[in-house]
Amino acid sequence: MNHRPLLLALLPFVLTACPQTPSNHGGPAAAASTTIAAASTATTAASFDAGILARYHWRLSAASDASGKRIDALFARPDKPLQLDFVRDRLSVSNACNRIGAGFKVEGGRLHTGPMAQTMMACQDKALADLDSAISHRLQDKPSLSVQSEGDVPRLSLAADNGDTLVFTGEPTAETRYGDAGETVFLEVAADTRPCNHPLIPNKQCLQVRERKYGQNGVVQSSGAWQPLYQDIEGYTHQPGIRNVLRVKRYTVKNPPADAPSTAYVLDMVVESAR
Incomplete structure (x- = not known):
């Protein structure tokens, strides 16, 4: 046994x-549509509603550096894109090699994270093993943060001072749906x-x-x-x-x-x- x-x-x-x-699933979306419709088309540092972060699972859809080149290191799992979840004052990262988490706050239009903690799995695929640090250090660089909506689809952008820009597509959580x-x-x-x-x-x-x-x-x-x-x-x-x-x-x-x-x-x- x-x-x-x-x-x-x-x-x-x-x-x-x-x-x-x-989980990644469909379902009733009326509450989600209402939420997005109520949000402004583009948030600013002064008007940003941090509560919107908790209403979605945020999956990485694009990432580029200052020259516009795709950051391939962040796409080591094409079938399972990196996902951010914001639950109360905790940020969690899934679909990397390990599960990663940290406290967070939004201040002055920037994402501030505390020390990163993670599980201790060993991934033999080097690209997957390197994914943990690739996403962790970008989250800890205090990127500027904004949310835009395209119809019923919200997009979260994290922009670092070095020019790296990460775009995440939001999917309503079960609580939202x-x-x-x-x-x-x-x-x-x-x-x-x-x-x-x-x-x-x-x-x-x-x-x-x-x-x-x-x-x-x-x-x-x-x-x-x-x-x-x-x-x-x-x-x-x-x-x-x-x-x-x-x-x-x-x-x-x-x-x-x-x-x-x-x-x-x-x-x-x-x-x-x-x-």
Whole structure:
């Protein structure tokens, strides 16, 4: 049996930690469109609303130096562009070699970050290994910051004094799309799916899930009965034969279409996996 459980000592942190793995998915966008429409076409140092940063996942779409040349070092993962997330006073960077985080503030139209902390994974691909420092030092250079909107798509620009300019495209977070903070729950997902009666999908195979509840000491207090889940979990891809415990956010879907679920589940992190 191959187990990869999260250390028990860390579980209380898992119960309360902020989301670290925002997902890339579609969904209701009315709240996002309203947010963008309310924002000015171009922000200035005097008018910048730092709150807009928290409403989106920011994915790197362009980067150039003072001569206009593309900064290839920042695109070591073409299929997974660098992503910035701003949650309260914390900035996190994902899709580099390691996960990177720091405190931040916006002051005088510039992004100020505290000391960078990161996980300690070793990436054999040198370009990927170098990606951590390539993005970290540019974030720590106190770049000027602005947000522009092109229709319903916001773009975040970070411009350093040496001429480097990074452009990130915003995708609404689940909180923005669903219009509330959601509820954090833990779901245990059985290793195998089972046939289920779905009103719209013939021969549907459903995940089998049950909710887990933990005490303050991280010990499992209860697990509900196994039940079919008639919908997908955004950001989660099930591998047959693998049992997982997931930390997810559960949202209420406002005015869902007929026969569509009134709740949505978005993956926050995989807590435990086992065969």
